[in-house]
Amino acid sequence: MQQVTVNNLEVRKANRNRIYRYIHQKKQVSKQEIAHALRMSLPTVTQNLKDLMDQSLVTEAGMLESTGGRKAAAYSCDFSVKTAVGLDITKNHIGAVVVDLKGNVLCHRRIRCAFSKTEEYFKQISELVESILQESRVSTTSVTGVGIAVPAIVSNNHQEMNYSPALGETDCKLSDFSAYLPYPCTLFNDANAAGFAETWDHSDIGNIAYLSLNFTVGGAILLDSRVYGGENRRSAEFGHMTIVPDGRRCYCGQHGCADAYLSAQRLAECADGSVAGFFDQLKQGDPACGEIWKDYVAALALMVNNLRMVFDCRVVIGGYVGSYIEEFLDEVAEAVAEKNPFERDGSYLSACNYRLEATAVGAALQYIDRFIKAI
Ligand SMILES: [Zn+2]
Numbered sequence: 187m188q189q190v191t192v193n194n195l196e197v198r199k200a201n202r203n204r205i206y207r208y209i210h211q212k213k214q215v216s217k218q219e220i221a222h223a224l225r226m227s228l229p230t231v232t233q234n235l236k237d238l239m240d241q242s243l244v245t246e247a248g249m250l251e252s253t254g255g256r257k258a259a260a261y262s263c264d265f266s267v268k269t270a271v272g273l274d275i276t277k278n279h280i281g282a283v284v285v286d287l288k289g290n291v292l293c294h295r296r297i298r299c300a301f302s303k304t305e306e307y308f309k310q311i312s313e314l315v316e317s318i319l320q321e322s323r324v325s326t327t328s329v330t331g332v333g334i335a336v337p338a339i340v341s342n343n344h345q346e347m348n349y350s351p352a353l354g355e356t357d358c359k360l361s362d363f364s365a366y367l368p369y370p371c372t373l374f375n376d377a378n379a380a381g382f383a384e385t386w387d388h389s390d391i392g393n394i395a396y397l398s399l400n401f402t403v404g405g406a407i408l409l410d411s412r413v414y415g416g417e418n419r420r421s422a423e424f425g426h427m428t429i430v431p432d433g434r435r436c437y438c439g440q441h442g443c444a445d446a447y448l449s450a451q452r453l454a455e456c457a458d459g460s461v462a463g464f465f466d467q468l469k470q471g472d473p474a475c476g477e478i479w480k481d482y483v484a485a486l487a488l489m490v491n492n493l494r495m496v497f498d499c500r501v502v503i504g505g506y507v508g509s510y511i512e513e514f515l516d517e518v519a520e521a522v523a524e525k526n527p528f529e530r531d532g533s534y535l536s537a538c539n540y541r542l543e544a545t546a547v548g549a550a551l552q553y554i555d556r557f558i559k560a561i
Contacts, residue, residue: 198234201224201226201230201234202234202237202238202561203559203561204224205220205224205226205231205234205235205238206238206243206244206263206558206561207558208220208223208224209238209244209261209262209263210263210287210288210558212262213262214247214248214250214260214261214262215250215260215261215262216250216258216259216260216261217231217232217235217258217259217261218258219258220235220261235261238561241267241561242264242267243263243264243267243287243561244261244262244263244264245261245262245263245264246259246260246261247260247261247262248260263287263288264287265286265287265288265290266286266287266324266328267287267328268286268287268328268329268330268554268557269284269285269286269287269292269322269324269328269329269330270284270285270329270330270331270332270333270550270551270552270553270554270557271283271284271315271318271319271329271331271332271333271369271550272285272332272333272335272379272543272545272546272547272548272549272550272551273311273314273315273332273333273334273335273546273549274335274376274379274543274545274546274549275301275334275335275336275337275353275363275376276301276337276352277300277301277337277352277353277354278298278299278300278301279296279297279298279299280296280297280299280310280311280314281294281295281296281543281545281546282294282295282296282297282314282315282318282543282546283295283318283543283546283547283550284318284319284322284324284550285547285550285551285554286324286554287554287557287558288387289383289386289387289547289551289554291542291543291547292322292324293318293319293321293322294318294542294543294546295314295317295318295321296543297314299314301353301354303358303362305365308362308363308365308366309366311363311366311367312365312366312367315332315367315369326368326369329369330370330553330554330556330557331369331370331371331372331553331556332364332367332369332370332371332372332550332553333371333372333374333379333546333548333549333550333551333552333553334360334363334364334371334372334373334374334549335373335374335375335376335379335380335545335546335548335549336350336353336358336373336374336375336376337350337352337353337375337376337402337404338350338352338353338358338375338376339375339418339419339420340373340374340375340419341373341419342415342419344360344372344373344374345359345360345361345373346358346359346360346373347359347373351402351437351438352401352402360372360373370553372552372553374548374549374552375404375406375419376398376404376545377396377398377404377405377406377422377504377505377545378406378413378415378422378548379544379545379546379547379548379549379552380396380398380406380504380505380538380540380544380545380548381394381396381398381405381406381407381408381413381422381502381504381548382406382408382411382413382548382551382552383539383540383544383545383547383548383551384396384408384502384504384538384539384540384544384548385408385411386411386548386551386555388411388539389411391500392410392499392500393407393408393409393410393497393499393500394407394408394499394500394501394502395407395422395493395494395496395497395499395500395501395502396408396422396502396504396538397424397489397490397493397501397502397503397504397505397508398424398504398505398508399448399449399450399503399504399505399506399507399508400449400450400505400506400507401449401450401451401454401506402425402437402445402449403424403425403444403445403448403449403505404422404423404424404425405422405423405424405425406421406422407421407422407497424444424489424493425443425444425445425448425449426438426440426443426444426445427443427444427489427492428440428442428443428444429442429443429444429447429485429488429489429492430442430446430447430485433446433447434446434447444485444489447481447482447485448482448485448486448489448507450505450506450507452478452482453465453475453478453479453482453507454506456472456474456475456478457475461506461507461509461510462510464478465510468514479514483514483517483518483521484521486503486518486521487518487521487522487524487525488525490503490518490522490532490535491522491525491526494522494526494529494534495526499534500534500535500536501534501535501536502536502537502538503515503518503535503536503537503538504537504538504540504544505538508537508538508541509537509538509541511537512537515535515536515537518532518535519531519532519533519535520532522535
């Protein structure tokens with residue numbers, strides 16, 4: 187008997203979740219449309235809609251236009267009921283965003299703040315979070331959590347980080363970052379967070395290999411929108427794949443790593459440290475930038491082709507370079523196609539969708555994703 191009750195509760199919860207997700211995908215839907223699309227009875231939909239409205243997750247939103255017959259009441263999600271904060275920790279900056287249940291960025295900010303394992307630094311993180319929450323005018327009770335993205339290998343339990351040449355610290359814990367934050371907090375690897383943002387709420391995109399081209403090179407492998415972390419949480423360390431035997435020296439100590447050829451730093455160096463500046467000069471036909479770019483595209487084509495050969499899935503270029511590469515994508519795709527024995531074009535290649543604080547957004551979305559799965 188007890189087993190039956192538990193199962194009924196589980197079925198009801200699963201139905202509620204499917205209904206919520208369906209409305210989440212649409213702007214406005216009628217009860218009848220939900221029942222039809224999800225093959226549920228109208229009483230089941232009615233009861234679950236009531237549950238969702240009691241939790242303020244769904245609201246009635248006027249009447250839907252009808253092609254005939256009676257107009258139907260419309261339902262839509264209130265995305266503002268819950269929010270999450272995402273932080274992108276880098277050597278000299280902190281990026282911060284507040285997102286809602288749809289992944290809309292309600293507020294974003296980037297401050298210059300050099301990383302240091304000190305009380306002062308961690309207090310500054312807390313001040314930044316409170317300040318953007320105030321600016322976005324959301325209540326602190328709406329905050330499901332703070333996702334903290336770090337340029338480091340993050341342990342399986344998301345409590346510890348290690349190997350972070352970028353931050354120069356190897357023994358930081360989540361408890362250091364969360365010491366002054368009155369919200370649930372979790373650590374995430376930065377590239378995994380950015381890759382997660384690319385596929386979240388885009389179930390049609392499928393699997394992706396996300397190549398993150400920042401001042402260091404990294405990446406993420408997303409299978410059915412889930413990060414494949416590897417056995418030691420070191421998957422997709424694309425930056426340390428050897429692309430030139432005995433080639434340039436990498437910061438890791440090895441030679442010929444992809445990082446030494448594809449770091450955004452290489453481009454920024456020709457434009458006073460600015461990646462945006464580099465692409466501006468490139469568009470204006472600056473010969474020095476043109477030379478570097480030719481070299482860069484050759485290395486990028488090699489790398490993208492390797493990823494395609496290994497994963498046979500969409501390859502997304504992200505990071506600083508990904509934000510500016512859209513109009514140069516054909517050129518890269520052409521170079522990639524020349525290396526591919528199976529495909530004549532590089533149409534599997536794309537630029538990242540999230541260009542603004544992708545890493546911080548991805549870290550925040552982990553909390554939003556958890557919340558929605560638990561509805
Ligand atoms: Zn390396």
